[in-house]
Amino acid sequence: MRYKVAIIGAGPGGAVLARELAQKDIDVTIYEKGSYEELGHDWSDAVERVALKWAGLNMPELVGNEWHGDLVKETPDSEGVFEKHAIPRLKLHSPGYNSVKDIEFKMITTDRRVLGQMLVKQAEEAGVQIKYGYEGLGLLYRETGTNGPDGVEVYGVSVKNLENDLREEITADMVIESSGFHSVLRRSLPAYTGLAFMFKDNEFGFVNREVRERDPEKARVDIIPDHYRYGFHGGYQWSHIHNAERIDVGAGVKNVPGKPDPKDLIEEFIAKHPSIKSEKLRGGRGLCIVGPPLFNFVTNGFVIIGDAASTSVPTTGCGAGSAVLVGLWAAEVISEAAEEGRNDMVKLWDINKKFYLDNDRGASFAALSALRNALQTLDHDYLDFLFRQDIMSADILEEAVNGVFLPPAVETKAKSLWRGITKPSILAKLNEATGRGSKIYSHYRNYPPYWDPSIFARWQAEAKELLQADR
Ligand SMILES: Cc1cc2nc3c(=O)[nH]c(=O)nc-3n(C[C@H](O)[C@H](O)[C@H](O)COP(=O)(O)OP(=O)(O)OC[C@H]3O[C@@H](n4cnc5c(N)ncnc54)[C@H](O)[C@@H]3O)c2cc1C
Incomplete structure (x- = not known):
């Protein structure tokens, strides 16, 4: 019998994790509620370069201010994962635009639709089965009688086929939640696991971004640098150039009642720049998770990654790279678990360890x-x-x-x-x-290196106090 893994959500985290597991001859199925065509975003995001490199993408080389390589778009409308214009350094303005810093920017402007489709294709080539139009509803679990994160043993997931509305119960050795910040699966667990809470409104930024056409003639005098206006309305406003004819303008604000609409902030910016045309080519809006990561990503038979575990960079809301990295780390641990025929929390704890101890990503976030x-x-x-x-x-x-x-x-x-x-x-x-x-x-950085209920309970209580969090 092959070790069987069910993954809910085909975002960058889920797709990379699935690919890695299938390459180790594990039986992997992804249940994705959307379609192949809808994967990712209809725009290009700033994604951590290191994450895409570790995920095995053929990263382009920087030549002057441009990326060169197989995966770079040669023209604005040609196929490619990366926009040609590079942003090795970014101007960071204060909210009033009266002070500026020049910083290294470790991101690459990445077409999220092309990336999303590429990653699922790689997963399929590795042997992953992807079922589109299937919605994960909740976990199948037994209670162990323990009052804590190890109080359940997950043995499967309930999904709905959106075409015929029929429910199916899928049994699996391991279920992965990579369904984004709504975190439907972990929220189906009992409260005593500490995993069942919803993220609060103030753990999100509200973001709007648009790709607009630019008049290259007017752009010669209407100079717009790649920049962030940092701290603006509790978030930031930005412009990232794609090429001479396209620019991405956006804003994200603190997600509180009475917040300004980031779309209006963008309009104000555009009104000051005659080179930016009025027609919107691509873009969208939504919430970005910016709160602290989960205290713990696992229980018996179940692992949470990506936005569902709140692993985005809290100072920018960029979470695609982190979802990929956590997916890769989780894959290492799960493949070892599969080899040993295990799915218990003691083994899976190594995923927490990788995030909090082997790397300082968790502590920094x-x-x-x-x-x-x-x-x-x-x-x-x-x-x-x-x-x-x-x-x-x-x-x-x-x-x-x-x-x-x-x-x-x-x-x-x-x-x-x-x-x-x-x-x-x-x-x-x-x-x-x-x-x-x-x-x-x-x-x-003093995260418990192994699963011990009382050590973790003490660590978590102090973490909650320091963060003033009541999760
Ligand atoms: C406007 C905006 C701008 C952003 N800009 C950036 C940026 O510049 N850089 C960056 O790195 N990040 C950015 N982000 C955040 C980024 O999109 C996420 O952090 C990242 O996509 C998280 O990846 P993930 O794999 O965890 O989940 P997701 O990419 O959210 O993927 C989850 C997948 O699960 C599916 N799904 C959800 N629920 C279910 C269910 N119940 N059953 C089955 N399938 C389900 C969804 O359809 C989706 O395909 C932005 C987000 C927004 C909204």
Whole structure:
């Protein structure tokens, strides 16, 4: 009997995980509620280069300010995963556009539809069966009588065939949730597992982005750099050039009642730039998860990855790369589990370990999410001040935008104290936030290296207190 895995959701995380498992001769089926044509997004996202490289994509080479390689679009409408225009460095403006930092940008502008379709094709070639038009409804599980994350043994998943509305119960050695932030499967578990909660509204950013045509003649004088207007309305506004004729403009705001519509923010920007034409070519809007990652990604027979586990970069909402990386790490652990004929939580714990201990991605994201929350309480003038005084320096911002938490060194603190002397209350707030970020970071670097219910319970209680989270 081959080890059987059922995956719900064919996003980048699920597709890469499925491909890796099938290559190890595991029997993998993906249930995807949408169609092949609808996979990904109808636009190009900024995706972490390192993740796509680790996923085995033939990454292009940087020549001047352009990408060159097999997967690059030669013309705006030609096939290809990557936009030609490269953004090795990004201008990071303060909300009032009166201070700017120049940072390294470790992303590549990636056509999410082409990427999505390419990854599922690779999965199919490796032997994965993909069932489109099937919606995952909930997990099939037995209760073990333990009051904690190991209180269940998952043995399958219930799905609905959307064509005929019929339900099927699929049994499997392992079920994977990679269905995005709605996290339908984990929410079907009992509350005592600690996995069944819904993400809160304030754990999201609300984002709108559009690809517009540009008049190359007017663009000669209407210069628009690749930039972020960082901290704008608790999020950021951006422009990323695709090529001489296309530009991506977008904005994401803090997802709270009374928030501005990011579409209006984009319109304001476009109105100031005569080279940008009025017709929208591609684009869309929606929520991006930006809260801290789950405290734990597994239980017996069940693993959660990608947005369902809240693994996006909290300072940008970019989550495609992280979904891929966690998918790859989960694949390593699950293939070992399959070889040993296991699916228990003790074995699967190594996925948490990879995220929190072997890499510091988990610790950085938890700390950055707390830092983001604190900075979102500062208004635009205060953020402008912090940029201007270089208290929010290029170094700190570069790491943060690229998903890395940098605990402030003593010299940095002293420098900030001096530069922020005229606004002690903001400085106190910032120090409080970075101090808490550092504590969170250290606490997550002490993540339990193996599954032990009481050690994990203590660790989680402290993490909740530090994050002020009631998940
Ligand atoms: C407007 C916008 C802009 C963004 N910009 C960026 C960006 O620039 N860079 C970046 O990295 N990220 C960006 N993101 C976030 C990014 O899209 C996600 O972080 C990423 O796609 C998460 O990957 P995933 O594999 O976890 O899940 P998803 O890509 O969300 O895939 C989940 C899949 O599961 C399917 N599904 C859902 N529920 C079920 C169910 N019950 N049964 C079966 N199938 C189901 C869905 O149809 C989907 O195909 C943006 C998001 C939005 C909304």
